[in-house]
Amino acid sequence: MQNRLKVLRAERDWSQAELGGRLGVSRQAVNAIETGKYDPSLPLAFKIARLFGLKIEDIFNDGEGEDARRG
Secondary structure, three states, X not given: OEXXXXXXXXXXXXXXXXXXXXXXXXHHHHHHHHOOOOOOOHHHHHHXXXXXXXXXXXXXXXXXXXXXXXX
């Protein structure tokens, strides 16, 4: 799953460890989500979206739907 987590984190000048602390997960978990190696659980995805003040679909993209078709 593609996501904008790294960009959103960088815009706030947060390290992976700092974001992990805010979310209650490890730095390694943040890295795995950012690189697409791990898809967050739905509760974690909601927590991420709330933290950034966005909708889940504004952060995560499964490669389907209108955004993917724009290419």
